[in-house]
Amino acid sequence: MKKLSLPLIILLVIFAVVYFQSSPAEVAAQTKFQDESVQMIVSSNQPTASSMHENSFALTLKDTSGNPIQHADLQATLVMPNMYCGIIPTEIVEDEPGTYQVKGIPVMQGKWEVQITLKTTSKLIHVKHPFIAD
Numbered sequence: 750m751k752k753l754s755l756p757l758i759i760l761l762v763i764f765a766v767v768y769f770q771s772s773p774a775e776v777a778a779q780t781k782f783q784d785e786s787v788q789m790i791v792s793s794n795q796p797t798a799s800s801m802h803e804n805s806f807a808l809t810l811k812d813t814s815g816n817p818i819q820h821a822d823l824q825a826t827l828v829m830p831n832m833y834c835g836i837i838p839t840e841i842v843e844d845e846p847g848t849y850q851v852k853g854i855p856v857m858q859g860k861w862e863v864q865i866t867l868k869t870t871s872k873l874i875h876v877k878h879p880f881i882a883d
């Protein structure tokens with residue numbers, strides 16, 4: 750068996766590093782938030798969103814004891830960071846106790862965020878869930 754040459758090995762290592770860095774945390778399939786009263790998980794329901802089509806995101810809300818938070822005062826918009834192409838409204842439906850579906854249409858390809866605001870009795874919580882639209 751032929752030995753791999755050192756330059757080839759170095760190249761392979763560089764490719765591996767670049768490859769693993771190309772799936773950065775900023776497009777993670779899930780965004781988790783937790784503070785002293787609330788835990789929120791936001792998940793993309795599709796690996797890559799489709800621009801000009803409706804896409805959805807599942808949002809689960811629990812208190813710190815793990816009980817679902819129902820009828821939450823939630824708002825969410827779709828926004829492209831660093832662009833001025835508009836703030837896209839979403840529809841939010843609670844389909845199971847404490848589980849909400851956020852639906853909206855990203856109007857162009859690129860990097861987007863679902864920007865979520867949860868209003869509790871004591872404060873506003875802001876969570877950003879990044880996603881990519883093709």
Ligand SMILES: [Cu+2]
Pocket residue numbers: 829832833834857859
């Ligand atoms: Cu844009």
